[in-house]
Amino acid sequence: MRTCSGCRRKEEREEFLRFVEFEGKLVLDVKRNLPGRGYNVCPNYKCLKLFLKKKFKAKVDPDEFYRNVVASLKDYLLKLLSLSKRSRVVIIGQDNLKVIEEPGTLFLSKELSKRTKDSLLKSIRSNVIIVDGLFSEVEIGSALKQQTSVGVVFVKGES
Numbered sequence: 001m002r003t004c005s006g007c008r009r010k011e012e013r014e015e016f017l018r019f020v021e022f023e024g025k026l027v028l029d030v031k032r033n034l035p036g037r038g039y040n041v042c043p044n045y046k047c048l049k050l051f052l053k054k055k056f057k058a059k060v061d062p063d064e065f066y067r068n069v070v071a072s073l074k075d076y077l078l079k080l081l082s083l084s085k086r087s088r089v090v091i092i093g094q095d096n097l098k099v100i101e102e103p104g105t106l107f108l109s110k111e112l113s114k115r116t117k118d119s120l121l122k123s124i125r126s127n128v129i130i131v132d133g134l135f136s137e138v139e140i141g142s143a144l145k146q147q148t149s150v151g152v153v154f155v156k157g158e159s
Helices: 045-056 062-086 114-122 137-143
Strands: 017-022 025-028 038-041 090-092 104-108 128-132 152-156
Touching (some): 025 062, 104 114
Antiparallel strands (some): 017 025, 017 038, 104 152
16 A cells, blocks of 8 residues: 555555656656655646645646646657557557457547547447547557558557
């Protein structure tokens, strides 16, 4: 069990984001392996702001820090998506996803039409995590090293 450095809630470590004071700066420790004093924080703005106020007073702007954390998490997720493609567990494009019958993660781009999203969501027959509107078609296409933009990606695996 760990305790949130913002609200003091107790949970398992997987429920928190971990931050570390590293080389004089507060950084997000996505892999949970950086040396130094670590802080666990609930993954929401309110707890992050409380944590920064308690531990770092006026040294860190919570709004700017929050934007940087979100950007870091998005970058990390895009890197994982890129690795998934190399592992051959990725299905690219809505035309290749008629029915989703296995667990995994479905990425839907910001630009995808409501009609296409609804059609894909109706095709799910298994436990699927849905990441909707977090990335643009260009960001997904770039992560997958595609020549074109990509609106839909399914990564097979436990969800």
